[in-house]
Amino acid sequence: MGTLIVLLGPTGVGKTDLSIELAKMYGTSIISCDSRQIYKEMYIGTAVPEREQLEAVPHFFIQTESVRNYFNCWEFEQQALRKIRELFETKEVVIMAGGSMMYIDAVCKGIDEMPTIDEEVRLSVKEMFERDGIEALRMLLKRLDPVSYTTVDLKNAKRIMHALEVCLMTGKPYSSFLTGSVKEREFDIVKIGLNREREELFDRINRRVDQMVEAGMEEEARELYPLRYLNALNTVGYKEWFDFFDGKFDREEAIRLIKRNTRRYAKKQLTWYRNDSDIHWFHPDQKDEIKRFLLSFVDFKF
Structure with a gap:
């Protein structure tokens, strides 16, 4: 081409x-x-x-x-x-x-392909981070998506927040959307x-x-x-x-x-x-x- x-x-x-x-x-x-x-x-x-x-x-x-x-x-x-x-x-x-x-x-x-995240979901995750800190995000990700928890950079709040947004938006683990x-x-x-x-x-x-x-x-x-x-x-x-x-x-x-x-x-x-x-x-x-x-x-x- x-x-x-x-x-x-x-x-x-x-x-x-x-x-x-x-x-x-x-x-x-x-x-x-x-x-x-x-x-x-x-x-x-x-x-x-x-x-x-x-x-x-x-x-x-x-x-x-x-x-x-x-x-x-x-x-x-x-x-x-x-x-x-x-x-x-x-x-x-x-x-x-x-x-x-x-x-x-x-x-x-x-x-x-990743789902579009509603602003309400995005803000709720952001508020959780500001209120409870990164450790709360880690624990929630571990519960919702154990696979991502073992692969994501647990020091990178932005990456954890994105994974959680997908989990909360779709009801499915973030890792299920990754084929690689x-x-x-x-x-x-x-x-x-x-x-x-x-x-x-x-x-x-x-x-x-x-x-x-x-x-x-x-x-x-x-x-x-x-x-x-x-x-x-x-x-x-x-x-x-x-x-x-x-x-x-x-x-x-x-x-x-x-x-x-x-x-x-x-x-x-x-x-x-x-x-x-x-x-x-x-x-x-x-x-x-x-x-x-x-x-x-x-x-x-x-």
Whole structure:
């Protein structure tokens, strides 16, 4: 059918510029796989590409959903695959760029369909965590889904809460929805990973946070503060501002924590990627090497 070039890497590494350059090179479009840039109300804090960049080549799945709508990676898989197949009707190559690990895996490998969770169920689990702590969540999961209890990271409250939401929503164990099978795709997939030296990457992250603050990140978060309970806003760059607004610490500490937590997220992304042997790694400045590699790998006639 065609070739999907997946351009991935940690936050702040420099994926946007290269994705646009490659899209122009192949005369194609970009599928964004960023689980936060997809929301309309989150612009500054998610580093949405500039208007000129978005207009340079067609982009899809950027600011298409509202934070008020529950949107998960299974829904992204279905919508992205439809768009990719549609693009392959007229194009030999499609670019997918972003750093959301689950979104990338959803398109490349497929994920198991999960039920949509009612906001009432989500809030009840969240309230249980805030009231009774993580140990109460663990014990409830052990009772409702012993299999998940033995496999989930018991220190990760978010993972435990998600499993409980599914259990309470469906009356079935969360583990019963996980088949773990990899779905075959009818198109070829080439994964290009971008990375930098740790000090260089972290410096870029710190400077980008400063730029976001100058651009009005605090004001954007303040506008979203009444919606802070929504799942879409449970993310780095917004949670810290919400805590600042609640008086938990001062403004300087909020900015420091955003930088620290963004660096931690970048490390988490790189740990996830290390388990994928299909990724071909480059420094973002190795543009010529990347293009030569793709020309030798992708059967494309200019």
